[in-house]
Amino acid sequence: MHKQNSPIFLGLLLSICTVTAAAEKAEHFSRADLAAATTLRERAFADATAYQLVESLTTEVGPRAAGSPGDKAGVAWALREMQRLGFANVRAVEAIVPHWERGEAEFAVLAPFPQTMPTLALGGSIGTGSEGIDADAVIVRDLAALAALPAGAVKDKIVFFSNRMERTRDGAGYMKAVPVRASGPSAAAALGAVGVVIRSISTSDSRFPHTGTTRYTITAPRIPALAISNPDADALVRQFESGKPVRLRIRSSSRDLPQVRSANVVGEIPGTDRASEIVILGAHLDSWDPGVGALDDGAGVAIMMGVAKLIKELDVKPRRTIRVVLFANEEFGTSGSLAYLAANEAQVANHVLGFEADFGAGPVWRLASRVDPAQLPVVDQIFRALAPLKLVRGNNTALGGADLDALSKRGMPIIEPGLDGTTYFDVHHTANDTLAQVDPKALRQSVAAFAVSVWLGAQYSGSWERVTTDKPPRR
Ligand SMILES: [Zn+2]
DSSP states (O other), rough: OOGGOOOHHHHHHHHHHHHHHHHHHHHOOOOOHHHHHHHHHHHTTTHHHHHHHHHIIIIOOOOOTTTTTHHHEEEEEEHHHHHHOOOOEEEEEEEEEEEEEOOOOEEEEEESSSSEOOOOEEEEEOOOOOOOOEEEEEEEESHHHHHHHHTTTTTTEEEEEHHHHHHOOSSSHHHHHHHHHHHHHHHHHHTTEEEEEEOOOOOOOOOOOOBBBOOOTTTTTTEEEEOOOHHHHHHEEEEEEEHOOOOOOOOOOOOEEEEEEEEEEEEOOOOOEEEEEEEEEEOOOOOSSSSOIIIIIIIHHHHHHHHHHHTTTTSSOOOOEEEEEEESSSSSTTTTEEEEETTGGGGGGEEEEEEEOSSSSSSSSEEEEOOOOHHHHHHHHHHTTTGOOEEEEEOSOOOOSTTTTTHHHOOOOEEEEEEEOOOHHHHEEEEEEEEOOOOOHHHHHHHHHHHHHHHHHHHSSSSOOOOOOOOOOOO
C-alpha cells in the first residue's frame, strides 16, 4: 500500500480541504450575509415590485425620448417612486440633453417594382425637406463593402446597407452589426451619397423598423438616414437581384431642437461601516420614442429599484452604500452618464463596484465580471450563492453597459448578471417595445440574481481593488 493512500493521510487531506473551504467562505462573507442573500433570493421570487414599476412607468409615462415631455414626466415618476419605496437621499441631478424630434418619415421603392414600406428615421438624422429625396440606389452589405466600391459609385445615390444582424444570447451579434447604424450615414456621405437606408439592426421578422442613434462626423455632410424592417429589407434585396436599376424615395421631417434640462434620478440605501464606498446600480430612464421603453430600459429601471427595495427591507443594513442611478439620455449620446461623471469627478474612486441593467427583462443566465483577477474567488463565491438559479459562470472580460462605461474605464470593477438577450433585439428600439414583452417570471428571477450579487458585493469583507487593465471599447 502506498503511503499517500493511507486512510489517515486521506482523512487529514479531507479535513484540510474542509477547513480551507470554510476559511475561504468566512473570509469573503459572513454567515449572516450569506443567509441574507438566501432571504433576498427567496423574497425576489415572491415580490411583484419590479413588474409593478415597469407597468407603472410604461402606462403612466410612456415614451421617454431625451428632451421630450415624456423625459420630464419620467424624472418626476422616478422621484415619486423612489420616495414611495423609502430610498434615502432621493434627488434629481441636472443633465443637459439634446432634443431631437422624429417627425414623420416615408420610404418608397419607385423602381423597378413600386411600393411603400414602413420606416423610421435613425436617431439624430436630419430631415429631407418636405419634397423628400428621389435617387438611384446602390446596395452594399456593410461598411467594408462600401469602402471597397470604386470612386464615384455612390455619388448622388441613396446607399442601402443590407447586412443582417445575427441572433446571439449575449449581444455579440448586435455589437457586430451596429457600426452600420452608427457610422454608415457619414461614411456614405463622405463618398457623395445623398441618403442612407439601413436594414434594421434587428433579429425580428416583424415589419417593425428599429431606430437607434446615428453619429455624424464633422468631416462629412449630414445626410438623412432611415431604417426598414428585416422582411422589407429582404424584399428590397430581391428588387436589386432583379438586375434592374433601383430607385428610391425617402422623406423625413426629423429636426434638432434646442437642448433641454433633464436629470439623473438618484436614490440610496445608506451603508454602515463602509458607507463612503458606493455600489452603483445603473439603468436608464429615457427610451426611444416609437415604443414605451418597457424592455429598453423600463425593465432595467424596475430591476434596480426592485433590488434596492428588497435590500432595504432586510433586517440588516448594507455595509457599503447602495446607490441607484437612473440615467438621463442613454440612447442619444449618454448625456446622463457624462453629467454624472462630471458631477462626481472627485468621488470616482469611491465608486467601488458597479452593476448595470440595460438588456431587457431577463432571465439572467450568466454571471460575468470585470474585477481585479486576484478577486475572482469573491465572484466565484457570489456565483455559488446563486447556484439555485443555475447560471453559467462567465469570464472576467465583461464590458458592462453604456452608462457605467466611463466609471469602469476609470477602474471601477463591475459584476455582470447577464440578462438573456436572445429575443431582445426582436423589439429593441421599435414601436413594439411595450409591456407585453416583459415576462413577469423572468423579471423576478432577474431581480433575484441582481439582488444576491449586489448584496454580497456590498458586504464583501475585503476591499474591492481597482481594475488596472485597459478596457476595450464597447462598440
Ligand atoms: Zn438601453
